[in-house]
Amino acid sequence: MTNFVHCRGCGHQIHETAPTCPKCGAPQAVASQLASTTHAPLAGTLGPYGSIPWFRQRWALVCMFLVFAPAAVVVAWSGEIYYLAGTTIKTFPKSAKIIMTVITALLLIALAGDDEAFQGFAGMTIIGGAIGLSIRK
Ligand SMILES: [Zn+2]
Numbered sequence: 001m002t003n004f005v006h007c008r009g010c011g012h013q014i015h016e017t018a019p020t021c022p023k024c025g026a027p028q029a030v031a032s033q034l035a036s037t038t039h040a041p042l043a044g045t046l047g048p049y050g051s052i053p054w055f056r057q058r059w060a061l062v063c064m065f066l067v068f069a070p071a072a073v074v075v076a077w078s079g080e081i082y083y084l085a086g087t088t089i090k091t092f093p094k095s096a097k098i099i100m101t102v103i104t105a106l107l108l109i110a111l112a113g114d115d116e117a118f119q120g121f122a123g124m125t126i127i128g129g130a131i132g133l134s135i136r137k
Pocket residue numbers: 007008009010011012021022023024025026
């Protein structure tokens with residue numbers, strides 16, 4: 001697929017990556033910079049982010065946390081958890097891991113007990129914690 005833009009000088013149709021207009025010679029720097037800022041960062045960050053193991057990506061950790069919190073805690077503490085913030089790859093702060101661990105500990109204590117109300121509370125806590133982690137920036 002090729003994309004054409006209009007020359008900034010004469011309006012002649014030229015290729016979007018052309019540095020100058022072949023007809024009038026006007027520089028097209030702004031147009032080509034715009035093209036590179038719209039496409040390049042996305043392609044540049046999705047590449048490295050895609051190479052991160054699936055279980056170290058935030059969505060996987062949140063899913064794991066919902067299904068089996070202790071496994072998510074082990075993954076979180078054995079390495080970094082990565083997520084995309086805009087076009088930047090970021091990692092979970094230690095505070096998020098500590099919160100996860102505390103919630104998991106409370107959940108395990110609750111599940112070990114007989115109190116149904118407490119178990120319900122633990123279920124709500126783990127879902128809330130997962131939602132909190134998923135929207136955290
Ligand atoms: Zn031109």
